[in-house]
Amino acid sequence: MSYDGVGPRAVMRSVAFLTAGALAVPLLAGCGSDDEGSRPLAGQDIAPAARAQVTDGGTLRWAVDTMPETLNTFQADADASTTRIAQAVLPAMFRLDAAGRPQRDADYLDSARVVETEPRQVVVYRLNQQAVWSDGREIGAADFAAQWRALSGKDSAYWTARNAGYDRIEKVERGANDLEVRVTFARPYADWQSLFSPLYPKDVTGTANDFNDGARKKLKVSAGPFAVQKIDTAEKEVVLARSPRWWGHPAKLNEIVLHQVARDKRAAALADGTVDVADIDPADADRITLADGAQGSSPFQGPAGGRTAAKALRSWALVHGSDEKAAGRERRALAAGRGTLTTYLRQQDALRGVKVRKSLEPAFTQLALNGAGGPLADERVRHAVAHALDRKELAEIVLKPLGLPATPVGSHLALSGQAAYADSSDALGGQDTAQAKALLADAGWVAGTGKEQDKQKKGEKAAGAQGHKDAGGGDGDGTYIVGVNDDIEHNGDGKGRPRDEESAENGARTRQLAQDGAPGAYAPRGTAAPAGTVAGPLAKDGKPLTLRFVLPSGPGSETLRKVADRITAMLEKVGIATDVTKVPDESYFRDHIAAGQYDLALYSWPASAYPATDARPVYAKPVPAADGSLNVQQNYTRVGTDQVDQLFDQALATLDEGRERDLVRKADARIWASAGSIPLYQRPQLVAVRDTLANVGAFGFQTPVYEDMGYLRKGAKGPSGASS
Template sequence: MSRPHRSPAAHPLRTPRRPAHRTAHRTVRRSAALLAAGMLLPLGGCSTGDGAAPAAAQDIAVAARQELRSGGTARWAVDAAPQTYNVFQSDSSEATERIAGAVLPALFVLDERGRPRANPDYLRGAEITERTPKQVVVYRLNPKAKWSDGQPIAVEDFRAQWQALNGKDAAYWTARNAGYDKIESVSAGKEPGEVRVVFKQHYADWEALFTPLYPQSVTGSPEAFNTGSRTRLDVVAGPFTMVPDTGDGKTRKKDGDGQAARPQAPAGPVTLVRNAAWWGRPALLDSIVFTAVPREERAAALRAGKVDIAEVDRDLALEVRHALKEQKRAAAAKNAERGAADGKNNDDHPQSGQGRAGAPNQRVDEVQVGVGHMRAAEREAAAGDDKPADTEPGAAKPGGGRRADAKPGDDAESPAARLARAYTIHRALEPAYTQLALNGSDGPLADEQVRRGVARAIDRAVIARSVLAPLGLPEAPLGSHLLMGAQEGYSDHSAALGRQDIEAAQALIADSGWKQGPVGGPGAKDEADRRADDAKAPFVRTPLTTGPPISVSPGLGVQHGTLAEQAKLAKLAYEYGEDSEEYTRARKKARGRIDRLMRESSPLLQAAANPVQRPFVKDGKPLTLRFVVPEDAASGQLRQVAARIVRMLDNVGVRTEVVQTGSAGYFRDFIASGDYDLALYSWPGTAYPATDARPIYAKPVPSADGSLMVAQNYTRVGTDEIDRLMDKAAGELDDRVARDLLSRADARIWAAAGSVPLYQRPELVAVKKDLRNAGAFGFATPRYQDIGYRR
């Protein structure tokens, strides 16, 4: 299902999450909120070509329909209950899109590589029939396709949706009109069931239009579009239909856009059931229930068996990984014991590591997570902090393991082990990427040379490996702003910026008039500083040091400090007794010192507060950048990435002032308003980059009052050449020429150094073990009617 980009400000952050979310058509949009999470072989270096999709493009437990039984309910966790059932409104959400994908027509669906394919449930075909003097597209509808009220899907539905979304009628509360504004007319074709669409100018992304398709009863009037579709969908045309809700919906206050109060979809789970009027292959499930489960409650809901499908965070996935590893080790140990016993019983035929049936033992260093395998021994170093500590034989392992002698169902079995028995964690690279944003509107980063210097201080490979390797996902950094690694035409254009290089980074900054100052800042100089001045050295090269793996747990300094305080207290207790005044005073002071150590143990704040390189200085002021980072519980991974970046910048002499803020105001108060120098947030991948990525990288233009109109370009960095190439790609009907234009645009986006893609986000989805055709879909559009339970 395709859907418009809209202002991210209306969506709550997931870490954060709004320039990206997932739609069936994967114009992934959990918009300015993927902003911060705010997930291929290999990702970098070359085009993926036209062959099979890269290995990590998706991870689904696939099964043929005949292997699955009819019936059952799938409880699907979403971040929040939908506020509207209209995906073209600014406050639509993941739940809105999931529901629309199951109940409304999708004329084109995406495969695992993000390629649009005509959906035979609704189309017999669709093609460009004329290119000159104007582009004409003819849709040939499936004659069986009809709405649940018995009316056929027809040209009237296409025309009403075009008129609602083309931007000419301000009475419609639409989020975006891209594509629909390029249509000149919609009319019936020459043959019955044909729809003829004429474009005013060439439009390459025409396959994104009319998906989802709403009935004329929704798009035919502003009132129905604005309010009626927010609380119910009375007419549908998909394998599922909505259970009627008797609630009148809630009303919310005015939004920041000043529009009138809007009714809101009733809170609570949304239940979809089989559509009796569906003409295609019937849905296997009796029902799908979309249930709001906040991220912080997701693990508990899974452990309690309250949901069947749920996207999970990295920590939970690693817990399950460790649990599976322990189970594998236990199984290998039993096999080894059995083999040794067999060898003793039959000296003529020692088993040599094989079981009774002669099959080789499972390798201890392989761990199955989802449908793939990863070599744990190769991942251990990269995993760093997630490595389970050694424990005594038979003790429960941290991170999710269980006692080696525990049996399934044993009370000693850990929650993670029980979770691993009930669910499979499917892993893929989500069509969305996390970037380091450099705000070029003012301050030091308004200078392109400084931006390039800062960008070249970042070792993207180290960051990508730290995030992806522990999960067993391909760990190369993403090399494109416009295409994900699985997509046709993907190529790494990061060479336009240059690889990570400390000396080059320092030279770029020095060329902009910044000089390397003394270690302590712009104060008094020591002898080494004077010698450096005499030599007129523009910069000082130091080796890259990223420090030990970053962990959210207390560091060694905290542990040593705590032990020292405990030793002092033990001595006082021995000398004066635990009831003494001396011991009580010392205990109070020790508690305060330990609390201070804990507060200061944040790797991010420590990294910023303890520089090791001489800072760059201009006009007596050190080069300091304001780095805004979310501090909510769901953003732990981002803070680890931020700490690494702080250290990397310190290695070239760039200071950072870290500002940690709650997720509620992260996007609105800092990113959208431009109140930052550096920030981490995510953007979605899309099958239609010429259209969907255009507002993200468009050059800001001054408005009448002197302010900048930035669209979704929150870095405020853009050029006329980037705009020209993106516009040409959007109007190019030759796919190869369009991809070449996008490649050239991407190279220029890299060179402008407004944003630095770091890695494709991991997509981690827990699915009940007997549920099939669901998982980490990647770009692919889910076929809801084929999801079902094994016989």
């Protein structure tokens, strides 16, 4: 699991909605035109090539974050590696296209449609007559029925992570012939296309023992262009071999090897040939682009490139000077630096054969606001946080340097290009500092420390809130507008230090600001603070308004921390302080997000082609469990409403695609209004790929076509026109 993202659908996916009073919101129609969001913000970047241009044979080594704990995607510990393997070796009735919309997979399915709606919904699947399992048995109704029974939730012996959709099926049976499967639903189910993808053989789903343990480390029977050949825990790799039983276009590659490589080791692994394809972070993308031949670039822009001319001169002086101890230290540092530089330059030379493919992931990063308790239990404070954010600026921080569209995400439930997408963010509203401050004031958060508020209650004039006279002027008829409170200096890190620790130089600077008319000057009472002025710290009942902002600390989290720094500054402008807590990667999601030990956090959710099914547990209203605990499902913000739940239920029950889409959009508008999470930007997808490979890279929404991946034939030209 990554920490700016989560695993596959198996891992995915209370405050009442206010209709009146201080938090009136616009009409929550949440609907847009049918054409809205009809195009993804960024296209695929996979070096497409016709199959005739791709050679037969070869091994592709693909870096993954972890070895799979299980090969069963329906178990709780399934991860991205599990999903990748399933896509290559198992049937799927529907797969996603480049716009994130489900399309029939013709290798398995000739047709699938709803043939009856009354008295029951009935779907008939007509299978490709060539579709067989690797043991030669036809794929058929017995496999569909066994999977339904395993995932229906009726038999607790099956350890399943989800049963959405399968729990609505009444029966599965053979149709008019062996190629037909007839599925009858007890309750209408709009997202029926999400079912049986992937489809496991009855050898896996037929008994609880086979389901729970049999498919964790091996798949004896499969039905895809590749098959699992071996799992080598010592070498940390899974070998997928070309399947001789595959009836579709033969796989071009002999093998795909999924090899576990840490993120911070991937550039080196690409350089030494350990891997050929790897998801990478922006720093490695810059490095590979530099190696690829950026005009006018210098190799010293790498790790050793930070030595300025002044540092180099100092180094020379130390080495050749009279201070032997200092000279010795510098000689050792130079020797170590030469070794690092030599390794770096050798790797850069090898990386010239690697390209960075760029797109946007089908996932978005959000700011999560924990509404279970503390200041954020008040919807007004959550709205204030939202109004403090400039989402466009935050998207640009991440995406603009990469040359990717920096458009803020406008929906919790779909991304641009998907049928359900509509920008419903107007239900909450955009950046508005004045509104944020007004909401905080209405919620009882006012300027000054707890001590100052105690003074106010006793009738004393609080410094920084009602004003005081400076020795240099002021007659008491104005308000002294300050960027920091007079008793506490705010440092932008959620902490402060007593003013009496401030240097005389800083005091002189403050007085000069007052004389120059900058923030800190006297103004007539009631005059608004200048734009951009940092608000003083806020407090209520003697307690400061400080939110615990939890972030991962490991390599690869630099982008999140950069975004968090900017969010902290934005919140500071409206008087909200943050206490930034950096925690180990391995405990970030488990011990903090899922456990609710945070006020603010940044993490991502994947987009789904079936939001009514997959997003419901993410935004469902938490309910008390039998043991007295709170059942939050995957709603880690603990913010939900009855209306949102009802809209999801209605969307799931309609078979009218247009009505389902409208209901999902209305649900999204109400999710915006509750302000439990604020979508920020679609995640960048950066994939380093050897330049001789075709049909692999940054796939965006689309399910990869594994049988078309391979190495370009000698002399064949890729999309850039370069010959291999």
